[in-house]
Amino acid sequence: MSQPPRAKLAAVPTAVTPFPAERLSDAELVRSAARGDADAVGVVWQRYAPLVRGVLRGAIGPDHALEDLLQEVFVGFLKGAKNIHEGAALRGYLVGVAVRLAALELRRRKIRRWVMLTPTGVLPERSELPADSEGRAALRALYHVLDGVSSRRRLAFVLRHVQGLEILDVAATLGVSESTARRELERARSYVLKRVEREPALKPYLERATGAAS
Amino acid sequence: MNERHEEGLSRVAALMQRYAEAPVEPGLDQAGKLALERRLRADAAPRSRALRPLLVALALVAAAGLVLLVELRPRAVSYEVRGTRSDGAYISAPAATPVTVTFSDGSSLEAGPGARLRVEEARVTGARVLVERGTTRVHVEHRPSSAWNFVAGPFDVHVTGTRFELAWDPSTEAVDLRLLEGSVEVRGPFAEAPIAVRTGQRFHADLSSRSMTVIDALAAAAAPAVPASSASDAEDGARPEAAAPSEDEPKAVARPEPTAHAGPSPLVSESWPVLVARGQFETVVAKAGERGASECERACSASDLRALADAARYTGRSAMAESALLSLRRRFGTSRESRSAAFWLGRVEEARGATAAAERWYDTYLREVPAGELAAEALAGKMRTVLARDGRAAAAPLATQYLARYPNGVHAESARGILGQTSRP
Numbered sequence: 111m112s113q114p115p116r117a118k119l120a121a122v123p124t125a126v127t128p129f130p131a132e133r134l135s136d137a138e139l140v141r142s143a144a145r146g147d148a149d150a151v152g153v154v155w156q157r158y159a160p161l162v163r164g165v166l167r168g169a170i171g172p173d174h175a176l177e178d179l180l181q182e183v184f185v186g187f188l189k190g191a192k193n194i195h196e197g198a199a200l201r202g203y204l205v206g207v208a209v210r211l212a213a214l215e216l217r218r219r220k221i222r223r224w225v226m227l228t229p230t231g232v233l234p235e236r237s238e239l240p241a242d243s244e245g246r247a248a249l250r251a252l253y254h255v256l257d258g259v260s261s262r263r264r265l266a267f268v269l270r271h272v273q274g275l276e277i278l279d280v281a282a283t284l285g286v287s288e289s290t291a292r293r294e295l296e297r298a299r300s301y302v303l304k305r306v307e308r309e310p311a312l313k314p315y316l317e318r319a320t321g322a323a324s
Numbered sequence: 325m326n327e328r329h330e331e332g333l334s335r336v337a338a339l340m341q342r343y344a345e346a347p348v349e350p351g352l353d354q355a356g357k358l359a360l361e362r363r364l365r366a367d368a369a370p371r372s373r374a375l376r377p378l379l380v381a382l383a384l385v386a387a388a389g390l391v392l393l394v395e396l397r398p399r400a401v402s403y404e405v406r407g408t409r410s411d412g413a414y415i416s417a418p419a420a421t422p423v424t425v426t427f428s429d430g431s432s433l434e435a436g437p438g439a440r441l442r443v444e445e446a447r448v449t450g451a452r453v454l455v456e457r458g459t460t461r462v463h464v465e466h467r468p469s470s471a472w473n474f475v476a477g478p479f480d481v482h483v484t485g486t487r488f489e490l491a492w493d494p495s496t497e498a499v500d501l502r503l504l505e506g507s508v509e510v511r512g513p514f515a516e517a518p519i520a521v522r523t524g525q526r527f528h529a530d531l532s533s534r535s536m537t538v539i540d541a542l543a544a545a546a547a548p549a550v551p552a553s554s555a556s557d558a559e560d561g562a563r564p565e566a567a568a569p570s571e572d573e574p575k576a577v578a579r580p581e582p583t584a585h586a587g588p589s590p591l592v593s594e595s596w597p598v599l600v601a602r603g604q605f606e607t608v609v610a611k612a613g614e615r616g617a618s619e620c621e622r623a624c625s626a627s628d629l630r631a632l633a634d635a636a637r638y639t640g641r642s643a644m645a646e647s648a649l650l651s652l653r654r655r656f657g658t659s660r661e662s663r664s665a666a667f668w669l670g671r672v673e674e675a676r677g678a679t680a681a682a683e684r685w686y687d688t689y690l691r692e693v694p695a696g697e698l699a700a701e702a703l704a705g706k707m708r709t710v711l712a713r714d715g716r717a718a719a720a721p722l723a724t725q726y727l728a729r730y731p732n733g734v735h736a737e738s739a740r741g742i743l744g745q746t747s748r749p
Contacts, residue, residue: 146364146367147560148364148365150359151361151364152357152360152361152362154618155356155357155360156357159353159356159357160345163344163348164345165344165345167343167344167346168340168341168344171343172343177352177356180356181356181359181360181363185360185363188360188363188364188367208548245339245342248339249339249343252336252339268340271333271334271337271340272337272340272341272344273344286733299333302333303332303333304746306332306336312336
């Protein structure tokens, strides 16, 4: 193996190129963000905004407040970054914050419904629904069904069936025991199934399933 | 849960997943990221932390200032009633005993037996008191800004600091005011200008006979005593002529007969503004002469001085007019009469042909009261004096100014003449 000539080593630029933030680990990003590093915060956004947005969408459905909630999650991260001791758990931290904010939003909706600010408690939708009218109607019907269960059951259902979390992670995210998480999830599932059968917009989905089974 | 159900649930969940994972518009995502970075910069901005103590200090100073402002704000005078139970603002003296009302500024009232008062309005500078019935003895503490009103029927007695006795009899609609100290001004339905009443004078007005007179103390002392029949009104407690002598006077002092006030009498003197309004200018000049010119300049009320100046001007006594007006300026500071006096001094000087002095006084008026009721006349006077002294070219800017402010004014034609403009059709 030949050694590189000394002359070539001397020609290496002396300026140190900073390690690209995109390649930092979650733990390093958390430390940098805690120091106010805007690049690190930007990378955290790029890395986790789609996930957090997905959690929020799954939890609260089409809602104009979704992007505001997304901001709230990351503002919460900015404020709390100094206190995150286990930086590697950033993903779980952000999902947990998103779930808590979604639960708050669902409660606010109920209050809006009680005080009749809107007939359903849901504010006008954004245009992020599926382009096809069938899919749009089905999604609306599905969230209408989910409005009938408690926030905790709803979130358990979303975390398990939409985000694909294991039951232990669902329990941890919701801050409940594993058995409680199982019970809540089971009740949410049976409720959803029972109601879905009565929703005309969702019937085609079930019929396809029936057809596939027969 | 059977297999069919499981598959149905999976399909439904898949629908939600597709929605949850659907991409967003790049602009929306970028906007969110930028908003977050802005928030980070704002939080990290060192100036906000450096300014925090300053902001806290400013907030504290503002709060302290607010507290001070609330604590030190001028408060309306308060009062305390002794001798009876006041029903809100109403004060009714019992039939046999007087009632004392003490105000927080040191002023006080004594409502005679049977009298009824109402403190209609308590102000920072005084109060407005309605004398609804009977005799009230008043002592108003003189302060630079004090302003009190005592209203008896249609008569309004304006007071800045004095002692007097005021009686109102609602059944005969007669008011009687006796000045013990200082001077007051009375406004009533029979005179456009306020009537000044000075120490030792007595003002009496009777709505039924539409008479209003001011009686000098000496005349009052020489007049016959009030007949017993008119001295009191036992039924409602009113004592329009104060039959019982006050503690300031010996019992032997006689009171004028009320009915004698209605017509002209050598014992009776009407106020100077009333005399001027009637065209009795010489009478006013004579009365001022009797009193002594310097004495009047020193002690006459503003309304009397103004009346004297008018009477003197109308009778061609420019020196006397000037003297009265200068006294008004000297003694009554920034009052309305004092400011108007500047204009009238301009008139006096203009009449003498002293154009420079006249211009100065007109300027003084325009400076002090730019939009005053005599401003148009003052500007016209200045235009005339400049024209007389310096010619048309010098007066042209004033004429332009006059036309701009008063295009339809009385002197608009003169102004157009100075500018060489043709008259309006």
